[in-house]
Amino acid sequence: MSYKLLFSALLLLGVFLFTTEMPYAQEQGVPSDSLVSISLKDGTTLTGKIVHEDEVSLKVVTPAELEVEVPRSSIISIKPLRGRMVEGQFYRFDPNYSRLMFAPSGRPLRKGEGYFFDTYVLFPGVxxxxxxxxxxxxxxxxxxxxxxxxxxxxxxxxxxFQTSDEFAMSFGALYATADRDAVGIAFAVASMGQPDKSFTAGLGLGYTKLEDEDLEFGDHPVILLGGNVRLSNSTALVSENWLITGGDFEFGNQPFALAIRFFGERLAADVGAILIGEVIEEGFPIPWLSFTYNFGR
Structure with a gap:
């Protein structure tokens, strides 16, 4: 595979990013049911939903159900908040919602959103x-x-496809190549539950493409079981487990992974371990470290 394909893909991503992203919701218009953060000239910040606006002022309803009229002349910026209100408290969205640790979740990446990721510092991507x-x-x-x-x-x-608030599914393939040989996996995965607490299951079928040989798929599928549970407004527990089926299946050789996800509005970092029975018997679990920066809308 030519590196020109990679660079063309990255260039196309960049063109879409810089032609679609705008810095402030004030420039784009804010849907009336969206939570926003309004920065004022006196240094204060107001959080709530815009329920009415005209050329002179905005009417905002705060999480405490207070109605505030804000003159446009006092506003510095209006920024959409990436989150939702739960019992009067704001909970930010997980910026890495479309992935578990390594594998994807069933939730598709939304139009106009992207992310940069890096695993073990050595494996970056976009x-x-x-x-x-x-x-x-x-x-x-x-x-x-x-x-x-x-x-x-x-x-x-x-x-x-996000078919409802509690169900999403994805289909795709991973293709990896070095020195003209390639490996990968075709997959189907589904996530069930709310974004703050969900279960993910999937099937994958590995393949190889060696130089001067035809594409060859494996004989047995790989089963993915995982999920996530929010622990606080900035942390979540994420699990990703693979069952490699086939005649040589041994439970002690299966990888089970667990990580704590720390996240803010845009940045998420996963710190955890991959647990393989035979590896643990020889020493320690395999550490896991990755981070993701979500950009776009």
Whole structure:
């Protein structure tokens, strides 16, 4: 596979990013049911929903159900809040909602949103939602001491559907190549439950494409079981577990992973461990470290 394909994909992502993103909701218009943060010239910040506006002022309803009229002349900026109100308290959205740890969740990346990610510092990449149903991820490893032409290149197109607030499914494939040989996995995954507490299950079928040989799929699927539970306004527990089926299946060889996700409005970091029985018997679990920065709308 040519590196030109990767660079073309990254260039296309960049064009979409810079032609669609705007810095402030005041410039774009804010839906009447959206939570916003209004910065005022006196240094205060007002949080609530805009229920009425005209050329002179805005009428805002706060989480405490207070109605406040704000003169436009006193406003510095209006910014949409990425979250929701629960019993009068604001809970921000998880910026890494479309993924577990390594694997995708069933929730598709929304149109106009993207993210930059980096796993173990050595495996960065970027993804972009071209529509509410189609996204593309691309990346290139940066392993020290490895020539540029021998670095691992990876692509993952994905089609997803959010059919309701509590159910979403995605289909796609991961393609990774280095030095003309390629491996990957085709997958289908579904998530059930609210974003703050959900269960994810999926099936994957691995494949290889060696130089001068035909594409060859594996004989047995891989089963994905995972989920997430919010612990606070800025932390969540994430689990991702793989069952590699087949005649050589041994429970002690299966990877089970658990991480704490720390997140703000845009940035999320996963810190955890991959637990494989035979590896633990020889020493310690395999550490897991990754972070994601969500950008776009």
């Amino acid at each position: 993804a972009w939602g071209f529509t509410d149903n189609f996204s593309l991820m691309a990346g290139l490893s940066v392993v020290p001491g490895v020539d540029f032409g021998d670095q691992l290149l990876y692509l993952a197109p994905r089609i997803g």
